[in-house]
Amino acid sequence: MKDNHSVANETGDKGFHWRGRLWLEGEEGTFLGYGRVVLLERIREFGSISQAAKSMEMSYKHAWDLLESMNRQAGCRLVETCRGGKHGGGATLSPAGVKAIALFRHYHDKFKNMLAELDQKMGKLEWKRPDRELPPA
Amino acid sequence: MKDNHSVANETGDKGFHWRGRLWLEGEEGTFLGYGRVVLLERIREFGSISQAAKSMEMSYKHAWDLLESMNRQAGCRLVETCRGGKHGGGATLSPAGVKAIALFRHYHDKFKNMLAELDQKMGKLEWKRPDRELPPA
DNA sequence: CACCGATATATTTTCTTAAGTATATCGGTG
DNA sequence: CACCGATATACTTAAGAAAATATATCGGTG
Numbered sequence: 001m002k003d004n005h006s007v008a009n010e011t012g013d014k015g016f017h018w019r020g021r022l023w024l025e026g027e028e029g030t031f032l033g034y035g036r037v038v039l040l041e042r043i044r045e046f047g048s049i050s051q052a053a054k055s056m057e058m059s060y061k062h063a064w065d066l067l068e069s070m071n072r073q074a075g076c077r078l079v080e081t082c083r084g085g086k087h088g089g090g091a092t093l094s095p096a097g098v099k100a101i102a103l104f105r106h107y108h109d110k111f112k113n114m115l116a117e118l119d120q121k122m123g124k125l126e127w128k129r130p131d132r133e134l135p136p137a
Numbered sequence: 138m139k140d141n142h143s144v145a146n147e148t149g150d151k152g153f154h155w156r157g158r159l160w161l162e163g164e165e166g167t168f169l170g171y172g173r174v175v176l177l178e179r180i181r182e183f184g185s186i187s188q189a190a191k192s193m194e195m196s197y198k199h200a201w202d203l204l205e206s207m208n209r210q211a212g213c214r215l216v217e218t219c220r221g222g223k224h225g226g227g228a229t230l231s232p233a234g235v236k237a238i239a240l241f242r243h244y245h246d247k248f249k250n251m252l253a254e255l256d257q258k259m260g261k262l263e264w265k266r267p268d269r270e271l272p273p274a
Numbered sequence: 275c276a277c278c279g280a281t282a283t284a285t286t287t288t289c290t291t292a293a294g295t296a297t298a299t300c301g302g303t304g
Numbered sequence: 305c306a307c308c309g310a311t312a313t314a315c316t317t318a319a320g321a322a323a324a325t326a327t328a329t330c331g332g333t334g
Binding site (some may be wrong): 048049050051060062064071081083084085086087088089090091 | 308309310311312313314
């Protein structure tokens with residue numbers, strides 16, 4: 001199973017466990033999701049969209065499309081880019097981009113904690129085959 | 138945007154809102170998710186896999202694949218089927234199927250409540266463009 | 275015993291989405 | 305002023321998932 005940006009609770013046992021996914025939704029669908037925010041974080045780390053995309057094994061085009069979607073919905077640029085120059089160009093986060101990361105991470109952390117609660121409530125393995133729920137009369 | 142089985146909080150305003158998705162994961166990926174459980178509920182309602190699939194605008198094959206996946210992971214049948222007979226055949230939930238619905242719905246309700254808390258914490262629209270975060274010196 | 279409506283299963287087609295490829299552009303630097 | 309590495313954008317290709325199609329099977333019923 002590929003990384004689908006879900007949040008898991010690693011309990012170690014072989015049973016089932018709850019997973020979940022969280023995103024902030026706007027007019028055109030997802031505004032901020034896990035993958036988008038990691039992309040922003042990688043851009044902050046590398047100072048480059050192409051390097052960030054490569055580090056996530058994502059095509060530049062896909063990364064650029066995601067950034068466009070975020071910019072449109074935010075109403076401002078989350079990433080400032082420049083072409084040419086010293087290293088051929090580059091990208092840095094705008095204040096809005098920094099804020100977007102902080103916002104999502106804040107709620108995503110809460111989300112992870114909530115999922116952990118779910119797993120605690122369920123215990124190790126709530127699922128058991130009810131083989132003979134009704135004993136034969 | 139098509140139904141992606143996510144849970145939303147309808148706040149009425151035009152801003153962003155948190156959405157999420159919850160599923161119970163097993164060895165081969167999803168064991169119980171929203172769509173799968175609705176499928177079980179529809180089978181209980183109609184007494185037929187094909188009718189249930191049609192009511193969800195889902196192909197019979199897709200429904201059948203989902204049921205197979207659930208049966209495999211559960212280690213028992215969630216749906217009892219019969220071919221031929223009075224109405225050509227039919228399907229009913231096994232005790233395990235009934236239990237699966239109850240299990241998922243129980244935690245899914247908790248999940249919905251948790252997402253509502255997230256939205257409450259965020260308020261109407263936490264996202265604002267930090268146009269001039271740093272005033273010009 | 276042919277018919278019906280459903281399960282069961284394989285095969286093919288379509289659709290969507292992501293990846294891949296190509297190219298133009300920018301602007302410091304040697 | 306050619307080169308480089310990055311942004312920016314269009315176009316083509318490939319992969320994966322879902323749908324559509326086809327067919328075999330079952331067993332009670334008229």
